[in-house]
Structures are given as structure tokens and as C-alpha cells.
Amino acid sequence: MTTANRIGRLDGQLLRPGDAGYDESRTVWNGMIDRRPRMIVRAAGVADVVTAVRTARDLDLELGVRCGGHSGMGFAVPQDGLMIDLTPMGGVHVDPAARRARVQGGALLGALDRAAQRHGLATTAGNVSHTGVGGLTLGGGMGWLARQYGLACDNVLSYTMVTADGDVVRASRAERPDLFWGLRGGGGNFGIVTEFEFRLHPAGTRALVAEYTFPLDKAIAALRAWRDLNAEAPREATFTAAIGADGNVVLGFVWVGDPVGAGRLARRFAALGRPAASSVTEMSYVDLQCRDDTVARHSLRRYAKGHYLKEFPDGAIEAFVHGGTSDGGFRPNVGLQAYGGAIADVPDEDAAFSHRGTLFEFGTGTSWTDPAEDEARMTAARRSAAAMAPFANGVYVNSLADEGAEGVRRAYTPDKLARLVALKDSYDPHNVFHLNQNIQPSVG
Numbered sequence: 001m002t003t004a005n006r007i008g009r010l011d012g013q014l015l016r017p018g019d020a021g022y023d024e025s026r027t028v029w030n031g032m033i034d035r036r037p038r039m040i041v042r043a044a045g046v047a048d049v050v051t052a053v054r055t056a057r058d059l060d061l062e063l064g065v066r067c068g069g070h071s072g073m074g075f076a077v078p079q080d081g082l083m084i085d086l087t088p089m090g091g092v093h094v095d096p097a098a099r100r101a102r103v104q105g106g107a108l109l110g111a112l113d114r115a116a117q118r119h120g121l122a123t124t125a126g127n128v129s130h131t132g133v134g135g136l137t138l139g140g141g142m143g144w145l146a147r148q149y150g151l152a153c154d155n156v157l158s159y160t161m162v163t164a165d166g167d168v169v170r171a172s173r174a175e176r177p178d179l180f181w182g183l184r185g186g187g188g189n190f191g192i193v194t195e196f197e198f199r200l201h202p203a204g205t206r207a208l209v210a211e212y213t214f215p216l217d218k219a220i221a222a223l224r225a226w227r228d229l230n231a232e233a234p235r236e237a238t239f240t241a242a243i244g245a246d247g248n249v250v251l252g253f254v255w256v257g258d259p260v261g262a263g264r265l266a267r268r269f270a271a272l273g274r275p276a277a278s279s280v281t282e283m284s285y286v287d288l289q290c291r292d293d294t295v296a297r298h299s300l301r302r303y304a305k306g307h308y309l310k311e312f313p314d315g316a317i318e319a320f321v322h323g324g325t326s327d328g329g330f331r332p333n334v335g336l337q338a339y340g341g342a343i344a345d346v347p348d349e350d351a352a353f354s355h356r357g358t359l360f361e362f363g364t365g366t367s368w369t370d371p372a373e374d375e376a377r378m379t380a381a382r383r384s385a386a387a388m389a390p391f392a393n394g395v396y397v398n399s400l401a402d403e404g405a406e407g408v409r410r411a412y413t414p415d416k417l418a419r420l421v422a423l424k425d426s427y428d429p430h431n432v433f434h435l436n437q438n439i440q441p442s443v444g
């Protein structure tokens with residue numbers, strides 16, 4: 001019997017090296033990833049996912065799960081293994097009366113945003129529309145609505161999941177509450193989610209981005225004033241700060257809601273000093289959600305790291321401004337995005353997601369095209385992350401790169417990590433789902 005025969009009947013496609021569509025399916029966001037699975041199952045539905053999981057186990061093939069392909073480590077693509085490409089399962093069904101969305105496990109954020117906005121509804125999703133609902137939501141899911149409605153995972157009412165044994169289970173507050181807890185922040189460690197049921201909110205039709213640009217020598221004073229304003233920011237506002245490769249510092253906020261309040265907040269930005277340039281731009285929520293799609297496009301070589309900051313003292317401001325300066329000549333982009341609001345309202349024990357008391361998430365990242373620059377680029381990003389490390393209280397699991405088990409320990413509080421290990425022991429003791437920020441089972 002050939003390998004192809006042994007996989008059994010599929011509603012979707014089986015792709016092998018050389019097949020049309022194989023290269024497209026294995027190509028993910030980070031241009032550094034060039035792995036060749038032995039087979040790719042482009043799953044058309046739950047039955048295909050079950051078949052693929054059982055096949056991978058029967059043939060002892062390493063299993064990768066692809067949704068949006070945005071994992072910087074390229075976890076979706078196993079070298080010589082079996083990749084389940086969920087992207088054909090990209091459907092979103094909105095029930096406007098119940099304010100619910102049923103979202104298939106391979107959907108991209110843009111599909112969810114567009115389907116919900118047709119009814120004037122939205123839920124928290126990330127800032128780039130070609131990110132996968134799957135990976136983003138399983139890690140937590142930060143976005144411009146999170147300060148109003150919580151993280152993406154806080155808005156999931158139920159999950160349908162295929163286990164490592166190929167069983168189909170449901171998790172909600174009422175059914176398998178332990179699994180429901182773990183899927184809210186524990187990543188793709190417990191199985192393959194084929195459907196997320198989201199709560200939607202009557203929100204998000206109007207949005208605004210305010211940006212004030214300062215030269216580096218004015219950055220410290222401006223950032224102090226920005227930090228102090230953030231403490232009083234309404235929940236419609238998510239404060240942002242960025243220093244680009246050009247060294248300019250852009251401070252501002254993203255607003256989702258009635259722009260009148262945004263105007264009031266924008267006037268208070270006079271406290272930052274006189275900017276070299278400024279802009280206040282109104283747009284639709286759907287346009288906001290696509291605003292960074294080009295700069296964050298697929299195919300460039302990429303490396304990024306992050307930290308959670310509970311406080312942003314003056315020393316951290318210095319490190320943020322000066323920590324990215326690299327003698328290799330490459331300056332990574334560094335940024336901050338505010339947390340707080342509804343994220344912090346959720347009781348800590350409610351979900352695996354940790355560090356709800358975060359004030360800002362720090363991120364440093366760089367993109368390039370020439371492989372000869374790989375080491376210098378990554379070193380520059382590591383250096384800027386190291387400068388901020390003394391001020392960090394943890395890290396977002398979806399911002400981890402190549403930190404391994406040490407990174408996973410920073411992503412979760414010790415008690416939550418112990419609970420996640422226990423859950424892993426019961427759902428995936430043989431660590432079938434290990435191409436991720438891995439919760440290692442204690443058995444197996």
C-alpha cells in the first residue's frame with residue numbers, strides 16, 4: 001500500500017512535493033522558513049483533520065498545523081512531516097440576532113472582521129488582517145478592541161477540537177471547563193481547533209489613528225508625558241509608541257468608537273511638546289484592521305521578540321529609546337502597545353493566559369531580504385530586547401521566538417504552567433502537538 005493510499009479518503013487535498021499548490025501551502029509569513037513536509041493535507045472539514053491526525057500518528061510523522069502561517073518560527077511547517085493546512089476551512093458564519101460568530105479553525109482575521117462588520121458587530125482581533133484566527137486566539141489575542149471587550153480568547157464561548165487520538169470534543173464553560181480554561185491562552189498544545197464560537201459586540205464601525213512624531217532627542221520627555229496620559233486613557237483608546245529604523249519616535253493612540261472622545265484625547269497630547277509632524281486620521285474599523293497589512297506582508301525575512309511591562313519607569317523609557325541602537329548598523333523597529341481596561345477586568349484564574357496586569361507590551365522586530373544580514377539583524381533585535389529585559393514581568397506567548405522552554409516559563413505564571421502541564425498530560429501525553437511554544441507533558 002502506498003503512503004497516499006494509507007491516508008484514506010479526503011474531502012480536501014493531499015499534496016506531496018512537486019504537486020501543484022504544494023509550495024504555496026508550505027510557504028509561510030517569515031521568509032526564513034523553507035521546510036518541506038512529506039505531505040500536506042489541505043483539510044476541507046473536521047473529518048479531514050481527524051484523518052490527518054490519525055495518519056500522522058500511524059506513520060509516525062511529525063505534525064504541524066497551519067492557519068494564518070504567522071508564527072515567526074514557522075511552527076506550522078514540519079520538515080519531512082505532515083502539515084495540516086487549515087486554510088480551506090476559512091468560513092465565518094455570523095448570527096446577528098444572537099451576536100455570535102462561528103469561525104472555522106483556518107480563518108484569517110480579515111474574514112471575521114468583514115463578516116461581523118456587515119452587521120455593525122465586531123470582536124477583539126489582531127492588528128493585521130492576514131493573521132490567523134487560530135494561532136492568535138489560542139495564545140490570547142490582543143487587538144484594538146481588547147481594552148473595551150477583553151482579549152480574543154475572552155470572547156470565545158466554545159471550541160470544537162480534534163484531539164491527538166482523533167476524537168472530536170467540545171469545550172465551553174459548561175463542557176470540559178478544564179480544557180476551556182487551557183485553550184484560552186495555552187496555544188495549540190491540546191488539539192486542533194476546527195471551530196471557535198465568538199461573542200460579538202455592537203462596536204467598531206468608526207475608528208481613528210492619532211500619531212505625533214518626535215525626533216530622538218525630544219523622545220524622553222514626550223514619552224514621559226505619553227505614559228502619564230495613558231494612565232487616564234478611556235478604554236476606546238489604545239496607546240501606541242514606535243521607533244522606526246529612521247530613529248523617529250511616533251507616539252499616539254488608536255481609537256475605536258465615537259470620534260468625539262478621540263478629539264478630546266488628541267487635544268491633551270499637547271502635553272507631549274511640539275511634534276515635528278502629526279496626523280489624526282479617521283477611518284472605518286475594517287480599514288483600521290488592514291492598515292498594517294502591507295508593512296507586515298508575507299515573504300520578508302523576519303525576527304522579533306517581546307516583553308510584558310507592568311510599569312514603565314524612566315529607566316525603561318531610556319532603554320526603549322536607546323536600547324535599539326546597534327553598532328552593526330541595523331536598528332530594529334521597537335514599539336509599545338497599551339494593555340489594561342477590560343483585559344485586566346477578567347479574573348486572573350479565569351484562563352491560562354497570564355500577566356493580565358500588564359501596562360504595555362514591548363515588541364522589537366526587524367525585516368530584511370538578504371540572508372547575509374541574518375545574524376546582524378537578529379543580534380540587533382536581541383540587543384534591544386535585552387535592554388528592556390530588566391523591566392519585564394513576563395512575555396506574551398505569541399511574541400516568543402526561539403527562547404524555548406525558558407520562554408514558555410516566562411509566558412505563564414508557575415501555577416498556571418503546572419495546570420497546563422496536567423492538562424497536556426491528559427489530552428496529549430505523547431506530545432503529538434509539539435510544534436508550538438510547547439507545554440511539555442510530564443508523562444509520555
Ligand code: FAD
Binds near residue numbers: 029131133140187436
Ligand atoms: P500559524 O503559523 O498558522 O499557527 C501558529 C501555531 O498556532 C501553529 O503552529 C499551531 O500550533 C497553532 N494553531 C494555529 N491554528 C490552530 C488551530 N486552528 N488549532 C490548533 N492550533 C492552531 N498577536 C496578537 O495577539 N495581536 C496582534 O495584533 C498580532 N499581530 C501580528 C501581526 C503579524 C504580522 C504577525 C506575524 C503576528 C502577529 N501576532 C499578533 C502574533 C500572532 O498571534 C501569532 O504569530 C500567531 O501564532 C499567529 O497565528 P497564525 O494562525 O497566523 O499562525
